[in-house]
Amino acid sequence: MPAPRQVFIAVIGVGGVGKCFLSQLSKLASRQSQDPSHPTYLSLILVSRSNKLLFSESYRPLSLSTWEADLDASKTPVLDPLAIAEYLSTAPEKVVVVDNTSSQDVAENYPIFLKKGISIVTPNKKAFSGTYDLWQDIFAVANNGQGTGGYVFHESSVGAGLPVISTLRELVETGDEVRRIEGVFSGTMSFLFNSFMPVGGGGGKFSEEVKKAKDLGYTEPDPRDDLNGLDVARKLTILARIAGLETQSPTSFPVQSLIPKELESCKSGDEFMQKLGQYDGDMEKLKKEAADEGKVVRFVGSIDVQKNDVKVGLEKFDVSHPIAALKGSDNIISFYTKRYGDNPLIIQGAGAGGDVTAMGVTGDLIKVLRLLR
Template identity: 80%
Template sequence: MPAPRNVYIAVVGVGGVGKAFISQLEALSHRLSHRRPPTNISLILVSRSSQILFSESYRSLSFSTWESDLASSKQPVLPIPDLVEYLATAPEKAILVDNTSNQNVADCYPQFLRRGISIVTPNKKGFSSDFALWQDIFAAAANGSGSGGYIFHESSVGAGLPVLSTLKELVETGDEVARIEGVFSGTMSFLFNSFMPVGGGGGQFSAEVKKAKELGYTEPDPRDDLNGLDVARKLTILARLAGLEVESPTSFPVQSLIPKELESCSSGDEFLSRLPEFDGEMDKLKEEAAREGKVVRFVGSIDVAKKDVKVGLEKFDASHPIAALKGSDNIISFYTKRYGSNPLIVQGAGAGGEVTAMGVTGDLIKVLQLLH
């Protein structure tokens, strides 16, 4: 009978997504230990920006006490080169789960991969920063053109929705993707569905932003959502997977909803307190769309043939699938040769710790199936 397999897992970033992932990992570990042959998962490292807990002997940390153990840990935080070394010298294959949105960690992905360490992550930065980093990552990865570790990042776009895997399959099976269009931000979805619901109504824009923040839909500083950069990063990733060499998320038109005068506010709170001064402009947009029988939504689109990528406000008929979204749902439409005038649509919850973690866990399962 084949020998049991041992896999070593390091989790960087243990906020909402990281915590949800570790509890999903515990359940997965239990299931895999009962398979034949069994796979033994050892959680050997957990860290947040200022604290780290790791097993120097590579024995598994406790799933039930890792939070309190991390809180009381006095181990010095490992610089990234030391973290690479620690994982590369694990007794068997190691996987880095990066649940941060940290650029420095993302910049080092090629170093991890070249040492045979696989990576699963919802971190958009590695795949949407400059094109050279994207090339470097996939030149090192075994599922690119390299011979290093594997890398998967399904939940960098659309949380747990199968957006990237759908696009990859379309491309790899030879379909021609003409256009991709959709609502890619749970925050912006919630905001515009409540600012201008189909059928009329909705509050003032500033009040809806404040409500979205209170409900935990926005970043601590709502400007980080309203500047459109989060959506631009997701479009950069999709455009590159569709074959376009997009240089960076600032290399195409991105409409910011931050009034020029408020860009220099010293805090998110100051920004929110002054935003009502600019409600008139958004009201005008709403009235204009209503007169045409349409609604306003914040969307991203990629025209593959024209190599045209853009992010911003657009008007849609009330009958359009984008108009009918509910809550903080995402919707991504793929217009391709095979699907003709009826796009392939992926729709559902595009934000939230549990669903994002599910995408990460799904990627981990892909790596486990590939590792021998």
């Protein structure tokens, strides 16, 4: 039997996704330690939230069963990413950082972690949809890019647990010609428009449906963060780059915001919600136009790789189209390629939620563990 090995895990961000990940990590650690061919001990050595930190100075494992209470009791202030990278770089075994935040500051330090041989798995979109220079810097250093540093995987940055990024990378790397990518990339916008204009008619006023989505927890605390389209634009930026386009940023192509111009200056999400109903007329008009054509309105993103054309916004679809038939908060991503011809390769399913997002992160951690053997 081969000698067991140890891999250290550092977790930054323990909100909804972070808690789900740590629960999955506990089960994964148990399975990995009992693997007869490659026993691996996954040792949690750092857990950080926005205001405090729990870490093991001697690199002895923290408890996966009591980490939350231990973190609550910790008096250690949060460290900046550079200090965390320095601490992890002196660990006696390989280290994987799990960044469950949406922090720009952490994202911009990925090249430093990777240069020190520290691997990264993350749902954080900021690193991969920020400046094109940062994208290049990350993959110039990463071992699964051009470099010899740590490995980096970010499946959950686009479709939560859906295999969107891995599928696109495989299409590209096996030499298929990706011509167009189209889909509903936001669970929030999917739920909102499936409720606002269901196939078969009905649906409430737009402002009422936004309120319903917010009350059910589908939107961000401030719904403007969903309605401005930037979340979808970030996901399209990531996919466009993997498909070979030098897309500079999520604001370098047309993104339709559903925030009425008159409400862009609202000082709070509550003020915005109070006033949104005054502007339902435009959306009702759009709904009627689509219904008169036998179509429905959906909020989609598309990438025309051949024309280097990326855009996000409202489009009308025949009721027989797969995008029209979506249910609940599902995502759907269609890849039109040379090999698949007129019938696209379609990935569909839950595109949001703590458990499925954490599943994508855990899946990426498993990829790194295999590569570190």
